Amino acid sequence: xxxxxxxxxxxxxxxxxxxxxxxxxxxxxxxxxxxxxxxxxxxxxxxxxxxxxxxxxxxxxxxxxxxxxxxxxxxxxxxxxxxxxxxxxxxxxxxxxxxxxxxxxxxxxxxxxxxxxxxxxxxxxxxxxxxxxxxxxxxxxxxxxxxxxxxxxxxxxxxxxxxxxxxxxxxxxxxxxxxxxxxxxxxxxxxxxxxxxxxxxxxxxxxxxxxxxxxxxxxxxxxxxxxxxxxxxxxxxxxxxxxxxxxxxxxxxxxxxxxxxxxxxxxxxxxxxxxxxxxxxxxxxxxxxxxxxxxxxxxxxxxxxxxxxxxxxxxxxxxxxxxxxxxxxxxxxxxxxxxxxxxxxxxxxxxxxxxxxxxxxxxxxxxxxxxxxxxxxxxxxxxxxxxxxxxxxxxxxxxxxxxxxxxxxxxxxxxxxxxxxxxxxxxxxxxxxxxxxxxxxxxxxxxxxxxxxxxxxxxxxxxxxxxxxxxxxxxxxx
Amino acid sequence: xxxxxxxxxxxxxxxxxxxxxxxxxxxxxxxxxxxxxxxxxxxxxxxxxxxxxxxxxxxxxxxxxxxxxxxxxxxxxxxxxxxxxxxxxxxxxxxxxxxxxxxxxxxxxxxxxxxxxxxxxxxxxxxxxxxxxxxxxxxxxxxxxxxxxxxxxxxxxxxxxxxxxxxxxxxxxxxxxxxxxxxxxxxxxxxxxxxxxxxxxxxxxxxxxxxxxxxxxxxxxxxxxxxxxxxxxxxxxxxxxxxxxxxxxx
Numbered sequence: 212x213x214x215x216x217x218x219x220x221x222x223x224x225x226x227x228x229x230x231x232x233x234x235x236x237x238x239x240x241x242x243x244x245x246x247x248x249x250x251x252x253x254x255x256x257x258x259x260x261x262x263x264x265x266x267x268x269x270x271x272x273x274x275x276x277x278x279x280x281x282x283x284x285x286x287x288x289x290x291x292x293x294x295x296x297x298x299x300x301x302x303x304x305x306x307x308x309x310x311x312x313x314x315x316x317x318x319x320x321x322x323x324x325x326x327x328x329x330x331x332x333x334x335x336x337x338x339x340x341x342x343x344x345x346x347x348x349x350x351x352x353x354x355x356x357x358x359x360x361x362x363x364x365x366x367x368x369x370x371x372x373x374x375x376x377x378x379x380x381x382x383x384x385x386x387x388x389x390x391x392x393x394x395x396x397x398x399x400x401x402x403x404x405x406x407x408x409x410x411x412x413x414x415x416x417x418x419x420x421x422x423x424x425x426x427x428x429x430x431x432x433x434x435x436x437x438x439x440x441x442x443x444x445x446x447x448x449x450x451x452x453x454x455x456x457x458x459x460x461x462x463x464x465x466x467x468x469x470x471x472x473x474x475x476x477x478x479x480x481x482x483x484x485x486x487x488x489x490x491x492x493x494x495x496x497x498x499x500x501x502x503x504x505x506x507x508x509x510x511x512x513x514x515x516x517x518x519x520x521x522x523x524x525x526x527x528x529x530x531x532x533x534x535x536x537x538x539x540x541x542x543x544x545x546x547x548x549x550x551x552x553x554x555x556x557x558x559x560x561x562x563x564x565x566x567x568x569x570x571x572x573x574x575x576x577x578x579x580x581x582x583x584x585x586x587x588x589x590x591x592x593x594x595x596x597x598x599x600x601x602x603x604x605x606x607x608x609x610x611x612x613x614x615x616x617x618x619x620x621x622x623x624x625x626x627x628x629x630x631x632x633x634x635x636x637x638x639x640x641x642x643x644x645x646x647x648x649x650x651x652x653x654x655x656x657x658x659x660x661x662x663x664x665x666x667x668x669x670x671x672x673x674x675x676x677x678x679x680x681x682x683x684x685x686x687x688x689x
Numbered sequence: 690x691x692x693x694x695x696x697x698x699x700x701x702x703x704x705x706x707x708x709x710x711x712x713x714x715x716x717x718x719x720x721x722x723x724x725x726x727x728x729x730x731x732x733x734x735x736x737x738x739x740x741x742x743x744x745x746x747x748x749x750x751x752x753x754x755x756x757x758x759x760x761x762x763x764x765x766x767x768x769x770x771x772x773x774x775x776x777x778x779x780x781x782x783x784x785x786x787x788x789x790x791x792x793x794x795x796x797x798x799x800x801x802x803x804x805x806x807x808x809x810x811x812x813x814x815x816x817x818x819x820x821x822x823x824x825x826x827x828x829x830x831x832x833x834x835x836x837x838x839x840x841x842x843x844x845x846x847x848x849x850x851x852x853x854x855x856x857x858x859x860x861x862x863x864x865x866x867x868x869x870x871x872x873x874x875x876x877x878x879x880x881x882x883x884x885x886x887x888x889x890x891x892x893x894x895x896x897x898x899x900x901x902x903x904x905x906x907x908x909x910x911x912x913x914x915x916x917x918x919x920x921x922x923x924x925x926x927x928x929x930x931x932x933x934x935x936x937x938x939x
Contacts, residue, residue: 636740641777644737645791645847646765646798655790659781659830 266393365401399429468503487546490518501533525554543576572608707911723908770853874899
């Protein structure tokens with residue numbers, strides 16, 4: 212056994228193919244005309260265009276943030292195309308009318324958008340570059356009063372809801388990328404769960420970037436009325452390219468009294484090659500507002516892809532007795548960088564938050580946990596439990612932890628635990644001595660390490676996540 | 690079954706084993722004894738293929754195959770089992786899941802069907818009955834929070850489930866109180882069969898009161914300096930290791 216532990220990390224990215232399909236793509240560049248054109252393409256009402264333009268004007272006054280623990284060359288925002296849609300882009304009455312190449316693409320990715328696969332019990336909104344190409348189970352869900360559709364459809368069909376909630380959790384003034392997204396977002400998913408309804412199936416969106424030099428700026432808005440429940444899954448992938456592509460999404464979750472939203476992500480954007488060339492910049496703002504008393508928002512993320520990840524799914528715990536949770540596995544291999552964590556803002560009385568973060572670094576990967584727990588003055592009896600564990604594979608990677616804690620109410624109870632461990636030769640040897648291959652050994656150790664997060668994932672996703680982790684790390688031990 | 694010829698091995702450039710010769714036949718129990726630092730544990734690790742050790746000369750033949758050419762997992766699949774002196778902990782993985790994965794890895798390699806959790810529990814149940822243990826720590830993470838004695842017992846349980854042809858017990862007796870020593874030894878005895886063999890590496894004779902060896906070898910400074918029957922162990926216990934080290938140098 213001559214190879215070292217990190218020598219094995221390299222495994223081809225499975226989802227790196229390109230779909231050859233006609234597309235209507237705008238030339239690179241960003242200005243008011245581009246924004247007007249996007250809005251026009253979507254036949255948006257005036258208020259939507261006004262929102263975009265205000266956001267754009269605000270964005271122009273901002274500077275790109277530099278505080279994250281990641282390094283990358285300056286992004287030329289004028290070199291990015293802000294809109295690309297497969298041609299034949301009209302509304303489909305049935306999936307039979309969707310371009311077979313698109314269906315094939317999603318089949319290849321393992322995403323069941325043909326409704327014959329009803330057994331899988333997951334409703335999917337499939338977003339291809341800038342547009343949503345298909346949303347399954349819409350009618351079945353509509354019977355329960357649930358709205359699940361592309362964001363642009365929601366703007367057209369449910370303008371009052373969109374207008375009321377858009378920007379209510381993540382205002383366009385929130386940060387640089389949120390402002391950019393508000394100006395140029397092209398599509399995404401919209402879900403509305405009426406009062407007292409428990410959504411009978413998992414809702415999910417699959418994001419696929421296909422066109423080159425194109426950014427993807429999607430927006431997701433989920434509204435859970437009092438006493439409702441929804442579990443939502445999100446998956447992503449992109450072709451292998453030498454260039455870096457920007458993905459700047461915004462997700463807003465709004466939970467009314469006693470409503471529960473469970474949001475799970477398996478992020479597998481193209482991470483770049485083993486020399487750090489190419490890959491997606493995943494700069495995402497995700498936040499949930501527990502507006503009503505006893506509401507609950509739970510984020511679970513498995514982040515294995517992207518050249519750079521910059522995201523902090525958080526919860527604003529406004530309602531008394533509301534609960535925020537964040538479970539995260541972030542893997543960085545080769546030259547990947549991740550600066551990810553959460554923000555838990557406690558406003559209401561007896562609010563509770565739980566943070567479990569697992570960072571795995573291999574190759575030359577840099578993994579940073581950054582978290583903020585803020586207990587405001589009125590948050591009597593607030594509680595937080597944070598656990599940040601890092602695992603290192605090899606000796607050229609890095610793990611960093613930046614927990615920020617701001618407590619303004621003395622009744623708060625805070626717990627913080629952190630650990631760093633290294634997959635050692637001895638652990639691998641032990642498992643190999645019991646007959647397991649090096650890959651299976653690493654996979655077992657890593658899966659054990661991530662167990663507390665995986666058990667929060669819906670069943671179908673948990674299996675996918677475990678396999679994905681096996682793939683991302685395959686080759687990391689010899 | 691196992692034939693070691695002129696085995697030299699080193700770690701970080703320092704030679705630890707300086708020409709070991711040893712033959713173990715099916716059905717036999719061999720004890721390797723010796724003072725601290727004599728190379729006993731190194732021999733156990735080298736047989737299992739630990740990557741930190743370099744074999745610089747000699748051969749290890751196991752059932753006609755050259756072990757030196759094989760990865761640790763290939764040796765395991767061929768039937769070599771090492772009960773570790775310091776078993777590692779694996780967080781988040783239950784003992785039951787770990788054992789099933791290990792057994793299935795061996796079964797796959799042998800072209801046998803893998804066992805699902807239900808079938809595996811049957812196998813496990815039978816094995817636990819054979820060695821007279823309960824299943825109290827099957828749902829706990831592998832070795833995590835185990836006492837020293839529990840870790841050693843766990844190694845023997847793995848041995849029972851994996852049914853190796855050649856089991857190497859590396860200081861399995863260290864850290865065991867007298868009752869635990871007895872249970873472990875009884876389990877090892879129950880697992881003895883005419884077609885398997887056991888190499889017991891130990892510092893003390895006391896384990897050999899319960900596991901009767903066919904041959905005892907004394908290792909000193911990387912060589913086997915004396916071999917004999919089970920009475921040799923008693924002699925060592927009475928006289929210590931010094932008397933045996935001296936004549937070897939002559």
